[in-house]
Amino acid sequence: MTTIHPTPNTDRLAAERDQWVSSSVIGRPFFVEKAEGAKLWDVDGREFLDFVGGIGTANHGHSNPDIIAAVKEQLDEYLHQCFSLHSYEPYIDVCRLLCQCHPGDFEKKAFLANSGAEAVENAIKIARYATGREGIICLDNAFHGRTLMTMTLTAKVKPYKYALGPAAPEVYRATGPYPFRGISSDDAIEGLHRLFKNQIDPSKVAAIIYEPVQGEGGFLPMPDDYPMRLHEIAAEHGILIIADEVQSGMGRTGTPSAVEHYGVTPDLMTWAKSMGGGLPISGVSGRAELMDCVHKGGLGGTYGGNPLSCAAAKVAITQVLDSDFQDSAKALGARMRARLDDAAKRIHAIGDVRGLGPMLGIEVVDAQGQPDAETTAAVVNGAFDKGLVLMAAGVDSNVIRVLVPLVATEAQIDAGMAILEACFEEAGAR
Numbered sequence: 058m059t060t061i062h063p064t065p066n067t068d069r070l071a072a073e074r075d076q077w078v079s080s081s082v083i084g085r086p087f088f089v090e091k092a093e094g095a096k097l098w099d100v101d102g103r104e105f106l107d108f109v110g111g112i113g114t115a116n117h118g119h120s121n122p123d124i125i126a127a128v129k130e131q132l133d134e135y136l137h138q139c140f141s142l143h144s145y146e147p148y149i150d151v152c153r154l155l156c157q158c159h160p161g162d163f164e165k166k167a168f169l170a171n172s173g174a175e176a177v178e179n180a181i182k183i184a185r186y187a188t189g190r191e192g193i194i195c196l197d198n199a200f201h202g203r204t205l206m207t208m209t210l211t212a213k214v215k216p217y218k219y220a221l222g223p224a225a226p227e228v229y230r231a232t233g234p235y236p237f238r239g240i241s242s243d244d245a246i247e248g249l250h251r252l253f254k255n256q257i258d259p260s261k262v263a264a265i266i267y268e269p270v271q272g273e274g275g276f277l278p279m280p281d282d283y284p285m286r287l288h289e290i291a292a293e294h295g296i297l298i299i300a301d302e303v304q305s306g307m308g309r310t311g312t313p314s315a316v317e318h319y320g321v322t323p324d325l326m327t328w329a330k331s332m333g334g335g336l337p338i339s340g341v342s343g344r345a346e347l348m349d350c351v352h353k354g355g356l357g358g359t360y361g362g363n364p365l366s367c368a369a370a371k372v373a374i375t376q377v378l379d380s381d382f383q384d385s386a387k388a389l390g391a392r393m394r395a396r397l398d399d400a401a402k403r404i405h406a407i408g409d410v411r412g413l414g415p416m417l418g419i420e421v422v423d424a425q426g427q428p429d430a431e432t433t434a435a436v437v438n439g440a441f442d443k444g445l446v447l448m449a450a451g452v453d454s455n456v457i458r459v460l461v462p463l464v465a466t467e468a469q470i471d472a473g474m475a476i477l478e479a480c481f482e483e484a485g486a487r
């Protein structure tokens with residue numbers, strides 16, 4: 058693991074980055090040279106355990122050999138075509154696989170794009186077209202992206218929205234459940250009814266969009282009963298449900314989708330991140346009649362579902378649908394959860410451990426139980442110095458999120474957990 062180590066290459070690249078790259082893009086001075094499984098090596102030969110996995114894009118492990126082989130094979134066939142111009146089989150394969158990931162006993166179809174935000178944008182367009190309504194409801198603590206519509210749907214002002222508006226119109230925010238902070242399912246449902254009275258009549262709402270496990274907002278799994286209640290209310294008013302599985306999908310919670318844990322069947326779902334096994338691709342899946350409702354040419358894009366990304370996605374999604382992959386993801390989640398629950402008993406700063414399967418978050422609090430962003434940052438930075446990559450989340454930046462590649466070994470999980478605990482101790486939070 059990392060010790061004090063000279064970093065001439067890092068220092069050089071940090072200076073170059075400062076000179077050439079917009080400073081509006083965040084990122085610590087850390088330059089990757091090689092990545093494999095749950096490990097990263099930097100340009101100065103330092104080795105790191107990666108518990109963030111490209112913010113959830115590396116569920117299959119960095120440099121997954123099957124994904125790389127498929128991409129290499131595709132490289133030798135052809136690169137770009139533009140699906141709206143010349144169709145190709147890998148795009149169709151990926152749509153079929155996405156439909157298999159979408160729960161529900163109804164006919165489904167899919168559409169491919171490039172990024173999570175683009176998938177969300179398209180799901181909103183489809184929902185508005187299908188219903189002839191304009192209103193979109195999102196939740197507190199939501200994160201749906203950084204484009205104009207998705208930035209509007211996102212809850213955190215700084216850094217995502219501040220001075221970057223005006224916001225997109227006809228977006229309404231409902232109370233989001235947050236049991237650790239005293240906001241129950243009942244409170245959230247009551248908040249939705251209040252919104253229907255005070256802000257927008259339900260007959261004008263096209264869709265409600267939610268993340269079954271809120272990611273950037275603080276690794277908040279929806280309470281057990283909430284999704285079903287939300288879906289029922291939506292159905293009563295002819296409102297469509299969009300489940301944003303960009304971060305929580307593709308095996309992250311041990312199953313292809315996180316909504317499976319709740320027994321609900323969204324009308325539309327958005328996918329990205331680990332769907333491409335490291336290549337940029339995203340998709341919308343949904344009820345066939347919704348996915349077909351928009352006039353021809355109303356959906357599309359130059360690079361959406363490009364062949365290389367489709368080749369990677371085909372392998373990545375096939376792996377996710379494999380029960381062995383799911384079983385080992387669940388076992389990894391259970392192992393981490395046990396370690397974290399145990400640590401929470403000894404470390405007072407761990408206020409809450411929560412998540413679904415291996416999508417886990419640790420909410421860090423001070424002695425008064427208030428959000429403690431300072432200790433969170435100290436733990437994240439301390440871990441980095443010891444060779445463990447962690448990342449914070451949450452509207453108050455006080456949640457440590459665990460998105461470890463699902464191929465991590467037990468020894469790697471244990472080593473990472475030991476570093477995490479040591480960092481809490483060093484941050485004086487024991």
Ligand SMILES: Cc1ncc(COP(=O)(O)O)c(C=O)c1O
Nearest residue numbers: 172173174200201202272303304
């Ligand atoms: C739930 C969710 N939706 C949408 C997005 C946006 O995805 P992208 O950054 O690929 O546009 C993210 C990204 O973190 C996400 O977590």
